[in-house]
Amino acid sequence: xxxxxIDGNRLTIDxxxxxxxxxxxxxxxxxxxxxxVKARKLVDRFVDEGRIEYGITTGFGKFSxxxxxxxxxxxxxxxxxxxxxxxxxxxxxxxxxxAIMLLRANALSKGYSGARVSTVMTLIEMLNKGVTPVIxxxxxxxxxxxxxxxxxxxxxxxxxxxxxxxGERLSGRDAMNRAGIEIVELVEKEGLALINGTxxxxxxxxxxxxxxxxxxxxxxxxxxxxxEGLRGITDAYYxxxxxxxxxxxxxxxxENLLRLVKNSTLTTRQGEIRVQDAYSLRCIPQIHGxxxxxxxxxxxxxxxxxxxxxxxxLIFEDEEKVISGGNFHGQPLALAMDFLGIALSExxxxxxxxxxxxxxxxxxxxxxxxxxxxxLNSGFMIAQYSAAALVSENxxxxxxxxxxxxxxxxxxxxxxSMGTIAARKARSILYNVTKVLGIEYLASAQAxxxxxxxxxxxxxxxxxxxMREHVVPFEDDRIMYVEINKSSDLISxxxxxxxxxxxxxxxx
Numbered sequence: 230x231x232x233x234x235i236d237g238n239r240l241t242i243d244x245x246x247x248x249x250x251x252x253x254x255x256x257x258x259x260x261x262x263x264x265x266v267k268a269r270k271l272v273d274r275f276v277d278e279g280r281i282e283y284g285i286t287t288g289f290g291k292f293s294x295x296x297x298x299x300x301x302x303x304x305x306x307x308x309x310x311x312x313x314x315x316x317x318x319x320x321x322x323x324x325x326x327x328a329i330m331l332l333r334a335n336a337l338s339k340g341y342s343g344a345r346v347s348t349v350m351t352l353i354e355m356l357n358k359g360v361t362p363v364i365x366x367x368x369x370x371x372x373x374x375x376x377x378x379x380x381x382x383x384x385x386x387x388x389x390x391x392x393x394x395x396g397e398r399l400s401g402r403d404a405m406n407r408a409g410i411e412i413v414e415l416v417e418k419e420g421l422a423l424i425n426g427t428x429x430x431x432x433x434x435x436x437x438x439x440x441x442x443x444x445x446x447x448x449x450x451x452x453x454x455x456x457e458g459l460r461g462i463t464d465a466y467y468x469x470x471x472x473x474x475x476x477x478x479x480x481x482x483x484e485n486l487l488r489l490v491k492n493s494t495l496t497t498r499q500g501e502i503r504v505q506d507a508y509s510l511r512c513i514p515q516i517h518g519x520x521x522x523x524x525x526x527x528x529x530x531x532x533x534x535x536x537x538x539x540x541x542x543l544i545f546e547d548e549e550k551v552i553s554g555g556n557f558h559g560q561p562l563a564l565a566m567d568f569l570g571i572a573l574s575e576x577x578x579x580x581x582x583x584x585x586x587x588x589x590x591x592x593x594x595x596x597x598x599x600x601x602x603x604x605l606n607s608g609f610m611i612a613q614y615s616a617a618a619l620v621s622e623n624x625x626x627x628x629x630x631x632x633x634x635x636x637x638x639x640x641x642x643x644x645x646s647m648g649t650i651a652a653r654k655a656r657s658i659l660y661n662v663t664k665v666l667g668i669e670y671l672a673s674a675q676a677x678x679x680x681x682x683x684x685x686x687x688x689x690x691x692x693x694x695x696m697r698e699h700v701v702p703f704e705d706d707r708i709m710y711v712e713i714n715k716s717s718d719l720i721s722x723x724x725x726x727x728x729x730x731x732x733x734x735x736x737x
Contacts, residue, residue, distance in 0.1 A: 264340025667717025
């Protein structure tokens, strides 16, 4: 049985993908369990002593100065969840919700939150038995954590809200009962411990950055096919060009391109047909490489966040302190997610320009719009329109969310990150980029087909062959969106990267 053990310190992006998408079983590390117990004992002691501590014996936000009686502390936690469950919009995908649950359980396992072991185990049991809360995508400001969406997760734990179980949408109580999971009665601090954190934006970001890393490699593969379709010049990728401007991503991309087109007879050398290519071909390493560097930066931010304590207050059991801080503030993620969206947009921007060079007979020696029967057939004319529309939409989506803030909780919470909005935007951009690259993949394969002769590169040949397993060459017009979806699915499922990597090794 494939398992992931959580202890609050060692979770990886690959672990998140394995649990969220592949159903790996989650286990709680024994040392983490001990830390959770210690922190909980301190909370219980402070409650017994009548200490006034934020979120334990006080209200929340602007109500932090309101002391709650001992008899009402459990009701306080329940009220917190039901009043904060204000999510709106579409439901988050199951894989995102599973990632959220894993990340929240991992954060609690650090032992700074004050939740009980039994409560953490309930979250883990929900993951392992397939109870997936309905969480709506909108409603988080990204400071005080992801309060609204995380509250929808907790609703199911307390027998409220809605959840999916074995493909059926049920009430939270019915889903928990059918799965044989006991409903939780929240005690002091637990409601706050479960919802005060950055796990929604981090979950969306972790899955997006994983897909972005793969997408960046697919962009190199597809652009290499376009290079062959346009008889592009490989001299611009010569290693010394990039050594003298040693940007890491640029060097990686140039190496990838040369490996992919190695032994191709369709590429050309400087001066053979023309002296220079247009920037969308000549500058692929500089453009793709800059986005690769940005993705690596975002990956580093995510890797820190997934193993961080983002609660408020934090329980420092060894010092017997409860400290109100601001680790719930999503600013690090907000900036990173905005950066990711911008970086991803550039893959589509340059891809659409390459599609234009493939379909525009004034810029190449191919049949107009990649069809031999132009006029009767439109070929790839409107496919380029779709690519252009997606690129334009990305320009709107790439506007940073993190530059905005709006005060909340009667101005107690007077600066917020909008990190969850930034993460959702990055994911939307990722989808659009995948479609644009799918169009280029389709068009580059058609251009190669129209060439009719010549040997493809060691990496582009398997990419072309994969396309032909799913899409036959175009002789006459046919329903285009079907083929675009087939092409982009080969990218999003990882199949294109897999078959090419098997031939040329792992790309950078």
